[in-house]
Amino acid sequence: MNFQGYRRPDQRAGTRNYVLVIPSVGCSQGCAQAISHGLKGVICLPNILGCGQMEEDRPIVKKTLAGFGTNPNVYAVLIVGNGCEQLTPAEIAKEVAVTGKRVEVITIQGIGGTRKATALGKRIVKEMIRDALKLSREPIPLSELILGTECGGSDYTSGLASNPAVGAASDMLVAEGGTVILSETAEIVGAEHLLAKRARTPEVGRQIFAIVAWWESQAIAAGGNLREGNPAPGNIAGGITTLEEKSLGCIYKAGTSPLEEVITYASCPTRKGLVYMDTPAHDIEQLTGMVAGGAQIVTFTTGRGSPSGSPIAPVIKITGNRNTYVTMRDNTDMDASKIIQGKETVAEAGKRIFDEMIAVASGKLTKAERVGQRDFAIFKMHPNI
Amino acid sequence: MRGRTEVIVINTIDTVATALNPLKAGATISVRIDGSVEKIRLVSDIPKGHKLALKDMEEGVTVIKYGEPIGRTTAPIRRGEHVHVHNLASQPRKGESL
Numbered sequence: 001m002n003f004q005g006y007r008r009p010d011q012r013a014g015t016r017n018y019v020l021v022i023p024s025v026g027c028s029q030g031c032a033q034a035i036s037h038g039l040k041g042v043i044c045l046p047n048i049l050g051c052g053q054m055e056e057d058r059p060i061v062k063k064t065l066a067g068f069g070t071n072p073n074v075y076a077v078l079i080v081g082n083g084c085e086q087l088t089p090a091e092i093a094k095e096v097a098v099t100g101k102r103v104e105v106i107t108i109q110g111i112g113g114t115r116k117a118t119a120l121g122k123r124i125v126k127e128m129i130r131d132a133l134k135l136s137r138e139p140i141p142l143s144e145l146i147l148g149t150e151c152g153g154s155d156y157t158s159g160l161a162s163n164p165a166v167g168a169a170s171d172m173l174v175a176e177g178g179t180v181i182l183s184e185t186a187e188i189v190g191a192e193h194l195l196a197k198r199a200r201t202p203e204v205g206r207q208i209f210a211i212v213a214w215w216e217s218q219a220i221a222a223g224g225n226l227r228e229g230n231p232a233p234g235n236i237a238g239g240i241t242t243l244e245e246k247s248l249g250c251i252y253k254a255g256t257s258p259l260e261e262v263i264t265y266a267s268c269p270t271r272k273g274l275v276y277m278d279t280p281a282h283d284i285e286q287l288t289g290m291v292a293g294g295a296q297i298v299t300f301t302t303g304r305g306s307p308s309g310s311p312i313a314p315v316i317k318i319t320g321n322r323n324t325y326v327t328m329r330d331n332t333d334m335d336a337s338k339i340i341q342g343k344e345t346v347a348e349a350g351k352r353i354f355d356e357m358i359a360v361a362s363g364k365l366t367k368a369e370r371v372g373q374r375d376f377a378i379f380k381m382h383p384n385i
Numbered sequence: 386m387r388g389r390t391e392v393i394v395i396n397t398i399d400t401v402a403t404a405l406n407p408l409k410a411g412a413t414i415s416v417r418i419d420g421s422v423e424k425i426r427l428v429s430d431i432p433k434g435h436k437l438a439l440k441d442m443e444e445g446v447t448v449i450k451y452g453e454p455i456g457r458t459t460a461p462i463r464r465g466e467h468v469h470v471h472n473l474a475s476q477p478r479k480g481e482s483l
Binding site: 061155156157160190191194205225227236238239242243244246248249340 | 393395403405432433434435438450451453454455456468469470472473475476477
């Protein structure tokens with residue numbers, strides 16, 4: 001089966017056709033925002049990092065920013081630096097250029113101030129948009145789709161309806177030869193043994209246990225534990241008592257496919273099928289990591305309701321809570337509550353999600369896109385210095 | 386009484402059910418487990434989406450939902466009682482401090 005997408009020079013395919021402005025450092029965000037302001041089809045990443053990170057965090061920041069540039073939902077990239085920062089715009093540009101797409105760099109210091117840089121930047125992105133509009137969608141096999149899966153604001157309906165339904169859709173995409181990313185490691189705690197059992201090799205299974213142990217050690221080193229604050233107050237009010245209970249509901253999103261590999265934050269999957277990305281459970285950092293890893297589309301399940309969206313990837317919001325669907329219609333794309341009422345099977349809801357995924361991949365706008373929710377946050381381990 | 390739609394049991398080995406509507410103490414509900422129907426008299430109110438015990442449990446017992454452990458009881462729980470943070474807690478694995 002196909003979706004209608006944009007073919008890129010590196011042969012990857014996008015579901016959107018954006019011109020992306022990346023501030024390579026927090027100081028240039030204002031200028032980057034000014035460049036993209038008022039221009040349709042131009043997105044500015046609200047990045048505040050790129051300078052002052054500790055050694056271990058620098059490669060993650062670079063990889064994430066470059067990953068947004070290389071994501072096939074992006075047609076061309078303008079990188080705006082200040083000029084003296086740790087992460088140079090040229091380093092990011094080099095990574096993006098590998099894809100064969102157009103990438104330009106300007107620095108505020110190099111050009112001589114924000115006004116001149118903004119004027120030049122606007123000229124460049126207008127050219128890029130003009131070229132982007134010449135491109136049209138073409139049939140792309142679903143096997144080229146990377147679906148990110150996420151859940152946030154869970155309640156008792158998440159494990160009963162929306163997550164199992166997304167799991168059914170995930171299985172359908174994997175059957176088409178596509179790729180599904182499961183992530184948010186703190187929320188597989190208590191369910192990691194079930195994922196490890198499905199691992200393609202014993203080594204992949206060991207990696208699942210190892211990443212959970214790493215997050216546990218981080219939490220303990222910080223004087224807490226993974227169960228502190230998780231489930232969140234809203235989860236508890238919604239009927240979820242323990243982290244294990246939340247996690248068991250969470251992993252339904254991954255369907256029943258074998259687990260092919262475990263990849264690090266913001267990395268591109270190297271295998272098709274179900275892959276696991278080690279990310280925080282923090283909704284925005286998780287979403288950012290999956291999109292930096294090449295996800296062109298995301299399903300986001302919620303019980304309590306969530307407004308989250310990505311700057312460059314459509315995020316389909318699905319709830320099993322009828323009340324949330326009604327009260328948060330602005331933010332919520334699909335209602336899976338009929339599963340709980342016994343009026344729809346998980347497989348039927350999964351098929352509806354799968355069909356919606358193809359429609360959205362082919363250009364249908366999600367609620368998050370319509371309200372303009374474009375969240376971005378990079379995971380890092382240390383304070384800025 | 387609407388019987389089968391009041392609560393849901395996800396896995397046949399589960400020791401808790403999920404209430405699909407707010408339920409009142411003293412009511413008797415029908416619980417369907419693997420085709421057969423059990424009657425349970427509620428000993429406490431159960432808010433919508435919350436859990437109730439399908440059997441009597443001592444303190445320190447592992448509670449099962451989705452066919453898997455979801456934590457350990459921190460107090461004795463009676464059949465038909467509300468199961469939540471006041472009587473059920475996460476059960477960290479060995480080596481993990483709390």
